[in-house]
Amino acid sequence: MQYVTPTSLLTKNESHRLEKLRDYHILDTHSEDTFDKIALMVTQVFNCPSAFISFIDEDRIFIKSNLSQMTFNEAKRKDSLSSLAILQDDVLVFNDTMNVPEILDNPYVLGGNGVRFFAAVPLKTPEGYNVGTISVIDSRPREVTPLQIDMMKTLSKIVIDKLENRLRYRKTIESQIDLMNIALHEIKNPLASIKLANEIITKDGTKIPNMTEMIKSSVGRIQAKLSDLLKQSEMEETQIVLSIEEIDLKELFTRLQNSFDLLAARKNQSIIFELPDNPPPFFADRAKISDILHNLLSNAIKYSYHGATIMVMAAEVNGNIQIRVKDNGQGLDENDVDRLFTKFAKLSSKPTGKETSNGLGLSITKSFVELHNGTIEAISPGKDQGTSFIVTLPLRYEKEPSLSEFSS
Template sequence: MEKEQRDELVNALRQISAGNYHPHIPVRGNASYRQLSAAILDVGNSFEKHFQQERLLGSITEKINDGLLLEEILNHVFQSFREIIPYHRISIALLDKDNKKLRSCCVRSDATKIKIAKGYSAPLEGSSLANIIATGKPRIINDLRNYLKKHPLSTSTKLIVAEGMRSSLTCPLIATHEPVGLIFFSSMQTDTYKNIHISLFQKIARQLSVTLEKSRMYEELMQLNELKNRFLGIAAHDLRSPIGVIKNFIILFLNGYLGEIDDKQREVLSTMDKNCDRMLNLIHNLLDLSAIESGKLELKPEPLDLQKFFHTYQSMTKSLAEQKQIELTLNIEPDLPDIMVDSNRIMQVLDNLVTNAIKFSHPNTTVTISARKRNGLVEISVADHGQGIPPDEISKIFKEFSKTSVRPTGGEKSTGLGLAIVRRIIEAHNGTIEVDSTVGKGTTFTINLPIGN
């Protein structure tokens, strides 16, 4: 073989390595050269097919990571994998909790009428599928009609043949080393899977098993979360009444209805009263959080006059700010439109943001409430000139029971629930909340609410 020919073949291999799977090789030379050329082109085709397989398998991983449901991922597999593997039907059946029945949960088929649809179930005991579950090994049936002749009592085979399928490949689905179900690939031609490599089908099965395991874990997590919400709701509800009774008796003592008290007793009772308020605030937050997470947060939308709303709130809260020598100011754009919101919940949001701003600000500073109309939204912001939040801690401020390293300037207490509830209320109004903060300069929380909510 001449040097020029060898260089052509080496160059072709380099092109395949670089991703050009169909390099141009001149048709010339002796039989040995042509044989090597053909082998190199076959290698290119093989590499291309392998690359396509890995790309498509990678796309399943992306769909899993995106949090798609099993049916959505099966849709993706059914639509995308035809170019590399043959099938006219893909379905998934899952074992029940007792491992006694298989139930069809997802089906995609080219047949005009699906005979084994979602929800179809059959006993596992006595079925040929039990062996696949027991051994963890795939099964190929090259001729379903011939198989039906030998197993005439197989109802599922009768149905799949009636749907037009003629051959099948079945792979077990295994999650955390335990069988959870089966995935069926079926074709309208016989012998479709006779000489096929089943490794790709097994890889698809493994990927879908990951989705099933994530779904199972998510379901368990949701059940635990629901149990937690019920516990919080019951506990908070049962605590609210006795604490309310204690507070009422304290008020009776402080107001002199139960006799005279000296200064020391008044000081102790005042401390008890403040702690009752703090406990009641925590209980209300827990009840709110429980309602929100269980989907039971009720909103009562009504038109809200924003000018009146902000001025009323300022007059109610001004004295709280003045106790720390902080000025509470308004910067409200004139002619703001009314918005449809639950006014009590929006008051709760504003109060949380403003009291937080006062809580974390130094004396002789300003807290400003601003509002303006912008791009079909009303933008409401609460800005302070306080301590600011470290950049690496901003991401956790909207999480339940989460606190930053910044401490209240007057020793006030915090439950770590307020901002989590604020975010949920705003999202329930189809709005957004953002935060911009600089350490040593202050923090601004900005809410955007749709005008036509």
């Protein structure tokens, strides 16, 4: 069967393929015994002098394992025969390259001691992306057997299993780090309330009953948050599970007012809460919704000027509950909007009362909103013209069906 030269070296899912390849963090790494042993097995199976484990980047191939006389570990993608192998799902075999006119001008085929025999199997990810190859070459023609092909395919699966295990491990570590960062961020507000209540008690003993209740509430929030995070860290894949219950907006806003009035008063700011006469009940995770609004209101206080007015409004819109936190503070520019919900984002706005910020709050807030199948957006006319954060949530949370539920 005659080989047909491809019109392009790009795969059908090139951008996703490259994204997955980079997720593996395998490019430009040192040689490793595990991969070298697999390449060695390939040379033994085919009784050939040279074998490679290569990964195909955007315009080059990176050779992770090189069992040959070649001294380089990188080549141009357009010159590599492995670049042809990732364009198909099966093994690519050239028993004798001299009989394949379409590749006779390849720089690795040209010459008296060039590649005469080539066989390669794609390294296919679980998603179906061919990120690289296991290949074997010789300077003389060869025939291959079905057993050799099957062995090569088996070894390619071992390579992918190794990469997937590393990826899972790395993501587990990253998840644990994220959980610690979330814990540190989420206990900042209740700790600030406790500190403020202590200062007030020290100055005015008549405020002890009110401040005692605030301290009790803040300690409860810290304990609940740490308990929640510990449970998450013990769960497989650290998947967050929502505890859905009916939420009374009036009660929720009252708790917010009690928590933030004192913090706002320190900067001579005022917070105005607006609700419809008969706010609709909605169903969500009370702790997560509270965290969302605590983060948004804390930011509004932190980045608004002294004497500012902050509005917190809720309304039913098209069968959803929409909550808007609006300030007349420093506002956002175009660059801020692009980075707003990313982790550790550094924005142009600065805290106006010597508060600290680690850039995690809005990233966490967005993830909590999306867990509820909701949306969050930020609107700002420009710098020093204020910002509105709009959270839209379904009145009743419904879990999206899993693949297993579809198949059952």
